[in-house]
Amino acid sequence: MTTNSNPLLETQEVTIKFGGLTAVNNLSIEVNKGEIVALIGPNGAGKTTAFNIITGVYAPTKGKVIYDGKDITGLKPDQITRMGVARTFQNIRLFKKLSVWENIMIACHLRLQSNFAGAALRFPKYRAEEKRMREKVHRLIEEFGLSRYQDDQASSLPYGVQRRLEIARALATEPKLLLLDEPAAGMNPKETEELTHFIREIKDKYDLTVLLIEHHMDLVMEISQRIYVLDFGETIAKGTAEEVQNDPKVIEAYLGVEEGA
Amino acid sequence: MVSDIFINALFIPATADAVSSSSLWQYFANGVSLGSLYALIAIGYTMVYGILRLINFAHGDIFMMAAYFAFFGIAVFHLPWPISFILVIVATALLGITLERVAYRPLRDAPKNSILISAIGASFFLENLATYLFSGKPKAFPEIAFFADTVVIGGVSIQIVTFFIPVVTLIFLAVLLYIVNKTKVGMAMRAVSRDYETAMVMGVDINRVITFTFAIGSALAAVGAIMWGTRYPQVQPMMGVMPGLKCFIAAVVGGIGNIPGAVLGGFILGFGEIMLIALLPSLTGYRDAFAFILLILILLFRPTGILGEKIAEKV
Amino acid sequence: MKKEDKILSIILIAGLFVFIAVADKFFNLYVQRVLNLCAIYTILALSMNLINGFTGLFSLGHAGFMAIGAYMVGIFTVPVEIRPMVYFMKPMHPAIADIEMPFIVALILGGLLSAFIAFLIGAPVLRLRDDYLAIATLGFSEIIRIVITNAQSITNGSLGIKNIPPVANIWWIYITMIISIAFIVLLINSSYGRAFKAIREDEIAAEAMGINLFKHKMMSFMIGAFFAGIGGGLYAALLGTVDPKNFLFVLTYNFLLIIVLGGMGSVSGTIISAYVVTAGQEWLRFLDEPLSIGGIAIPLFRPGFRMVIFSLLLMIIVLFYRDGLMGTREINWEMIKNFGKRFKLRRVKSGEVQ
Numbered sequence: 001m002t003t004n005s006n007p008l009l010e011t012q013e014v015t016i017k018f019g020g021l022t023a024v025n026n027l028s029i030e031v032n033k034g035e036i037v038a039l040i041g042p043n044g045a046g047k048t049t050a051f052n053i054i055t056g057v058y059a060p061t062k063g064k065v066i067y068d069g070k071d072i073t074g075l076k077p078d079q080i081t082r083m084g085v086a087r088t089f090q091n092i093r094l095f096k097k098l099s100v101w102e103n104i105m106i107a108c109h110l111r112l113q114s115n116f117a118g119a120a121l122r123f124p125k126y127r128a129e130e131k132r133m134r135e136k137v138h139r140l141i142e143e144f145g146l147s148r149y150q151d152d153q154a155s156s157l158p159y160g161v162q163r164r165l166e167i168a169r170a171l172a173t174e175p176k177l178l179l180l181d182e183p184a185a186g187m188n189p190k191e192t193e194e195l196t197h198f199i200r201e202i203k204d205k206y207d208l209t210v211l212l213i214e215h216h217m218d219l220v221m222e223i224s225q226r227i228y229v230l231d232f233g234e235t236i237a238k239g240t241a242e243e244v245q246n247d248p249k250v251i252e253a254y255l256g257v258e259e260g261a
Numbered sequence: 262m263v264s265d266i267f268i269n270a271l272f273i274p275a276t277a278d279a280v281s282s283s284s285l286w287q288y289f290a291n292g293v294s295l296g297s298l299y300a301l302i303a304i305g306y307t308m309v310y311g312i313l314r315l316i317n318f319a320h321g322d323i324f325m326m327a328a329y330f331a332f333f334g335i336a337v338f339h340l341p342w343p344i345s346f347i348l349v350i351v352a353t354a355l356l357g358i359t360l361e362r363v364a365y366r367p368l369r370d371a372p373k374n375s376i377l378i379s380a381i382g383a384s385f386f387l388e389n390l391a392t393y394l395f396s397g398k399p400k401a402f403p404e405i406a407f408f409a410d411t412v413v414i415g416g417v418s419i420q421i422v423t424f425f426i427p428v429v430t431l432i433f434l435a436v437l438l439y440i441v442n443k444t445k446v447g448m449a450m451r452a453v454s455r456d457y458e459t460a461m462v463m464g465v466d467i468n469r470v471i472t473f474t475f476a477i478g479s480a481l482a483a484v485g486a487i488m489w490g491t492r493y494p495q496v497q498p499m500m501g502v503m504p505g506l507k508c509f510i511a512a513v514v515g516g517i518g519n520i521p522g523a524v525l526g527g528f529i530l531g532f533g534e535i536m537l538i539a540l541l542p543s544l545t546g547y548r549d550a551f552a553f554i555l556l557i558l559i560l561l562f563r564p565t566g567i568l569g570e571k572i573a574e575k576v
Numbered sequence: 577m578k579k580e581d582k583i584l585s586i587i588l589i590a591g592l593f594v595f596i597a598v599a600d601k602f603f604n605l606y607v608q609r610v611l612n613l614c615a616i617y618t619i620l621a622l623s624m625n626l627i628n629g630f631t632g633l634f635s636l637g638h639a640g641f642m643a644i645g646a647y648m649v650g651i652f653t654v655p656v657e658i659r660p661m662v663y664f665m666k667p668m669h670p671a672i673a674d675i676e677m678p679f680i681v682a683l684i685l686g687g688l689l690s691a692f693i694a695f696l697i698g699a700p701v702l703r704l705r706d707d708y709l710a711i712a713t714l715g716f717s718e719i720i721r722i723v724i725t726n727a728q729s730i731t732n733g734s735l736g737i738k739n740i741p742p743v744a745n746i747w748w749i750y751i752t753m754i755i756s757i758a759f760i761v762l763l764i765n766s767s768y769g770r771a772f773k774a775i776r777e778d779e780i781a782a783e784a785m786g787i788n789l790f791k792h793k794m795m796s797f798m799i800g801a802f803f804a805g806i807g808g809g810l811y812a813a814l815l816g817t818v819d820p821k822n823f824l825f826v827l828t829y830n831f832l833l834i835i836v837l838g839g840m841g842s843v844s845g846t847i848i849s850a851y852v853v854t855a856g857q858e859w860l861r862f863l864d865e866p867l868s869i870g871g872i873a874i875p876l877f878r879p880g881f882r883m884v885i886f887s888l889l890l891m892i893i894v895l896f897y898r899d900g901l902m903g904t905r906e907i908n909w910e911m912i913k914n915f916g917k918r919f920k921l922r923r924v925k926s927g928e929v930q
Contacts, residue, residue, distance in 0.1 A: 055784065081786035093781035095774050097904065106774040109767045110786030116795055119766035120759055130767065173786050316707045367895055373706050374634055378836055378894045381636075381710075385829050386887035393880030506718075509711060546726040553715030557700050560708060 006069060008033045008209050009085075009177055014053055014063035023049045025233040027063070029211075031177070036203060036210040038220045040244075041230035042253060047213045048090055050230070051179055054211075055087050056080045067177070082110050086175035088166040090182045090213070096155035100146055100165055101137060103154050107172035108133040137172065144168040160191055164198075171206060178203075180212040184219050192216050196223055221245070229253070285539065287417045292535035293528070294423045294492065297430035300527025301485035302508035304437065304520055305357075305478030311454040311518030312474050313369075318380035319360055321505015322387035323479050327353040327486035328402065328496045329395055336403040350483045357479025358472050366468075384505075391498035399497040402490035409491060422491045429488065433481060434524055441520065446473055454518060503549060510556040516569025525567060530555065581909040589754065596750050608746055609814070610858045615753040616810050618850040621834040622760055622843060623803035628832075629840035629904075630764055631796040632776030634710045636828050637697065638804050640717030641690045643724060643823035645805030646812035648686030650737035651730065652677040653813070662732060662739055669729040679743045683752075683809040690805025691798040693720070702793045717825050725820045736819030737812075744813035752810060756803050761843055763799070772796050776841070830857075833890045837900050845902030857886065 007030040014027045024046040031037045039047045052058045054065055056077040064073045072080055095103050112119075112133075114126040141147055144164050149157055154165060163183060170178060183199070184192045196219050203210055214220045220227065221241040229237040229244055231253040237244050244250055302324055309317045330352050334345030364383040368376045408422035441447035449470045452460040461467050489504070490496060511530045515522025530552055538545050559566060599611060624638045656676050659668055667673070677685070701712040724731045731737070763769050771792050774782040783789055812818045830853070838849030860882050867877040893900060 057780070076788075077780075077783040078786050078788045081784060087784055089781070089784075093778050093784075095777035095781065097777060098770075098773060102770055102773070105767070106770045106782070106787070107785045109771045109774075112767050114767075116763065116766075116768045116799070119768050120763035122762065122766075126766070133767065169785065316711060364891065364895070371898065374632075374840070375894055375898055377634060377707055377710060378832065379891060381829060381832065382887060382890040382894055385826065386884070386891060388826070389880060389883040389887045393878070393884045396879070506711070506715065510715075513708075547722055550719045550722050553712070553719055556715060557712060560704055560712065561700055 007031055007066075008068055009054065009211065010066040011050070011054065012064040012066065014050070014060045014065065016049060016053060016058055017061045022233050024053065024060075024230075027230070027233075027235055029228050029235075029238075031209055031211050033209050034207075035226065036199070036212070036224045038224035038227045039211065039213045039230060040215070040217075040220055040227060041236075044232075045230040046233040047230055048181055049233075051087060051181055051213065054080075055085060055179065078110070081173055081175075084174070084176040085179065086170035086173045086177070087179040088163075088170055088181055088183060090185065092162050092166055094154040094162060094166060094169070097153060099151050100149045100154060100157070101141070101151060103165060104137045104140055104169050104172045105133060107169045108136060110173055140168045140172055159186055163187075163195075167202070171202065175208065177209045177211065180210065180214075182213050182215060184214060184216045187216075189218070192219050195219065199223060286414075287419060288535050288539040290419055290423050292532035294426040294531075295535055296528035296531025297427040298485050298489055298492070298527075299504070299508050299511050299531045300430055300524040301433065301481050301488075302504055303511040303515070303523035303527045304434075305482050306509045307512040307515070307517055307520060307523035308450075308474050308478045310512065312450065312457075312471060313365065314373075315365065315376055316380060316509060317360075317365075317478075318377075318505075319364070319383040319387055320478065320482060321501035321503075321508070322384050322391075323353060323357055323360065323501070324482040324486045324489075324504060325391060325496075325498065325501030326356055326387060327479075327483035328490050328500060329391060329400075330483070331487050331490055332400055332402055332496045335405070336400075342405050342407070346487055349487060350480045353483035353486070354476040354480040357475040357482075360479075361471060361475040366471075388498050388502070395496075395498065397498055399495045402494035402496050404494065405491055408488075420492070422488060426488050426492070429484065430524070433484060434520070437477065437481075437520060440477075446470070450474060507549075507552040510552045510559075513556060513566055514559050516566030519566070519568045522566055522568035584909050592750070592754070596746055600746050610855055612744070612746055612749045612814050613858070614851045614854045615749045616807050616814065617831070617834065617854045618847050619753055619756045619803055619810070620807040621831045621838070621850045622757060622846050623800040623807065624828075624831045625835045625838075625840065625843070625846045626760055626764070626772075626803075627796055627800035629835055629842070629846075630769065630776060631772040631793060633702070633793055633797065634706045635713040635797065635800070636710050636825065636832070637694075637713035637717040637801075638831050639823045639825050639827040640720035641694060641801040641804035642808035642811065642827070643720055643818075643820070644690040644693055645683070645686035645808030646818045646823070647724060647731055647737070647808075648689055648805070649679065649682045649809040649812040650740050650818040652682040652685075653679050653741055653743070654737060654739055655741070658739055662737055663729075665735060666728045666733070668732075672730065679741070679748075679813060683806060683813075686809040687802040687805035690808070691802040694798045694801030695794065698794045698797045702790060702797060714825050714828070717823075717828065721820050721823050721825075724823075731820075734820055736817055736821075738817045740812055740816045740818065742813060742816040744810050749810050749814065752806065756806065757843070757847070760799075760803070764843065768792070768795065773841075829887075829890075833886060835900075836890060836893055839900040839902035839904060841904035842900075842902035842906055844907040845900060845905075849901060853886070857882065860885070 009029075009031040011027050011029050014024060015022065016024045027046075027050055029037070029039070039050060041047055049058065053060050056072070056075050056079065059074045064071055066072070067080070067083060067085060070083070072083065095106065098106070112129055114123065114129055118126045141150055144167070146161070146165060146168065149161060154162065157165065167180070167183065180199070184195050187195060199210065200223065202208065212224070224241065226239065227241060227244045228235055229247070229250050236249045236253060237247040239247075302320065305320050305323075306317060309315060309320070327349055330349040331345060334340045334348055335342055338345070340348070360383055364379045365376060368379055408420065408425060410421050411418040412421060441450060446469075449460070449465045450473070452463070452465055453467060453470050457467070507530055508527065511526035512523045513526070514529055515524065515526030533555070534548055534551055537551055538548060599608060603611070620638060620642060624635070627633050627635045651672065652675060654662055656674055659673065697713070697716045701709055701716070704712055725734050727733070764772070771782070771787050774785065774787055775789060775792060779789060834849045834853045835846055837853060838845030838847070863877055863882040863885065864879045865877060867874045
């Protein structure tokens with residue numbers, strides 16, 4: 001164990017096997033509070049699987065996930081989200097047929113105190129809560145520049161806007177740790193640059209810690225304090241942008257893939 | 262002849278507690294033959310599910326229609342039974358193919374729930390159609406002397422058909438396994454069942470495979486219906502419902518998509534049901550519940566069934 | 577809701593009350609009975625739509641839940657003194673033989689028991705997905721019926737319960753319907769309703785948003801079952817008799833037809849469709865009667881034709897009009913006003929052209 005005393009997120013030798021395939025092997029990462037950390041590696045390296053383990057979609061075959069000092073291994077995704085870990089998905093999973101507004105409102109539901117009867121009968125407590133949720137969602141919509149799409153169906157939005165909406169929705173769950181799975185996928189260099197600034201901005205504003213998977217190296221190198229490189233489920237390198245960039249194993253992994261492709 | 266029908270009636274397991282307790286052997290024979298019948302119908306479910314990932318809700322009603330076809334062939338048109346059996350099997354296979362063309366093919370790319378509703382609609386339609394065409398009143402399935410004759414073994418008289426059913430089932434199973442494992446169309450079926458998209462890209466004619474699957478499944482249901490009729494000689498529009506549901510359960514118990522599994526599940530279910538009645542006659546009224554409880558247990562503790570493979574979901 | 581819309585809604589409900597009063601006074605018994613059936617089917621279909629259309633759970637257990645409510649009313653509202661006559665084959669179990677309840681109590685208890693049974697069933701089956709869930713709930717619906725058929729000292733078995741006081745008049749039924757619709761609409765438009773829709777749209781994303789899938793599925797399933805029990809109780813008190821055969825699972829197919837026609841996930845669609853289908857099934861009874869025009873018998877018309885048409889209708893909708901009447905949309909005041917405006921606009925425009 002190298003760095004400081006208590007990281008916000010830590011995976012301890014996490015391994016997961018699907019049948020005979022080891023998708024992630026002995027993954028040990030640490031993300032400290034306030035950091036932006038990137039997880040990179042060629043396709044099929046096990047990055048998204050690692051995200052799925054951290055967020056509770058899969059239970060690891062071996063190893064532990066510690067968040068905020070608590071062992072969250074094997075908890076269900078909704079429990080982990082309620083503890084303050086939010087995520088986006090590589091292939092965008094919005095509630096397609098619902099409006100932008102509804103998409104974000106849904107993400108507020110987890111903090112609701114009223115029970116279903118109180119909600120259906122519109123007790124004063126629920127009314128107050130609903131009002132607060134609406135205000136919060138309204139703020140997020142403005143901040144993310146989604147105002148003009150507010151009542152549109154999520155599936156009808158331009159691709160980039162859908163990505164933004166997914167981040168807005170994740171933030172509505174009030175996370176401390178935000179996991180972004182290829183937030184710049186499908187974006188051109190200009191959009192990617194905007195996104196880079198945007199991630200920094202929301203990180204500061206909402207006091208977030210960010211773990212991200214990304215293929216756009218410009219974004220990764222500019223934004224992240226530390227980088228973990230995965231290949232075939234193994235962690236082949238870790239360190240700062242420069243350290244990783246000059247690591248022969250990393251170069252080999254990437255070139256190898258390019259040759260094969 | 263009349264007394265034979267009476268004996269038949271006794272053999273309907275719902276009244277089986279009337280049979281003396283000394284005839285455990287008879288229960289055994291009943292269990293095996295009911296199990297075989299379930300197995301024949303279950304194969305149709307498992308094959309369709311293997312390929313389309315769809316519960317063919319109307320399969321039990323295809324079985325029911327086959328029983329009516331047999332009734333008409335023998336009792337109304339007075340065809341010799343071997344000829345009418347062949348006609349019944351062909352007609353039922355055609356009905357199965359038509360069902361797929363009309364109710365499932367147009368929805369192949371639709372949301373799963375739509376296909377499910379279409380399947381339920383098809384089932385509902387066939388039941389209502391049978392009620393309309395043939396009236397809701399049960400009809401007596403014609404007796405076929407060859408099957409209905411009884412032999413006395415160990416002091417118990419047992420119909421020949423009771424022995425016949427498992428033999429026929431095993432023969433058909435062997436033929437089917439040969440087709441699936443050794444022929445070209447069988448290979449295509451396995452390919453589609455394993456990976457629909459890839460099989461399509463590799464040039465497998467999906468529509469042909471699906472048509473063939475429905476034809477075989479329905480033909481086996483027809484064989485089952487004929488034997489069912491000789492055993493429990495009553496034909497009515499809702500007769501396919503319970504066997505249909507139970508045989509789907511049999512397919513799940515054995516491992517959906519797996520043909521030997523469906524046969525195994527059929528035997529477990531048929532045998533378990535008869536044994537339940539034999540050993541705990543006070544629960545006879547709950548025999549239809551047995552299958553559903555078995556379903557819940559299997560889905561909870563071994564959702565892939567006894568012989569099934571694990572399917573992982575992609576996130 | 578805007579103030580203006582609130583007033584319009586109140587006017588609508590007041591109008592409905594006037595209609596009920598008129599129906600109660602002037603309509604003949606047959607028409608009243610059809611209207612009552614329509615209202616009961618509205619409750620049943622809407623509660624099924626809450627589970628299937630709004631939460632995306634393909635449940636086929638509604639006939640069973642309805643049976644529980646119906647039997648609760650049947651068992652406990654038949655006057656104690658005539659019970660020996662009803663339970664003539666096997667006397668009623670002594671533990672309940674002397675318990676008689678007012679209709680409203682039995683009705684609510686029926687709903688609650690139905691919800692409780694849904695809780696017991698839901699624990700294992702709500703973890704299953706679409707088609708497996710459909711088969712399992714259908715199976716449980718049949719198990720409920722089998723238990724009812726066999727528990728003769730409580731339910732009178734296959735003989736059914738007769739002489740249930742027919743207290744459910746048009747007022748009872750319509751007020752219950754209004755309350756049920758209002759509750760379900762308010763629930764759907766609350767944060768819980770949004771959570772249900774999220775589950776319907778994408779379970780994995782819903783879970784990632786912190787929604788406890790099992791808890792919310794269970795909630796929707798139990799609330800749906802509660803209202804199915806209420807619908808069943810009204811049904812028993814409308815018909816005056818219950819029988820296990822009334823609750824065969826094909827009854828659930830009727831509700832399925834209603835929600836598919838109306839739109840899975842639309843309240844207003846369900847209400848319209850419940851009336852169209854129920855009244856249609858009543859008024860199309862002539863299809864089951866032999867018909868002759870000018871002395872020539874039309875061969876198609878005989879018993880069973882009506883249901884052939886309705887099952888065909890279900891297939892046609894799902895094959896060609898998958899969204900039904902409304903899809904997941906709703907009729908609201910905005911829409912009606914816009915429709916009125918557009919209509920006016922068109923008239924003005926065509927006036928200009930002339």
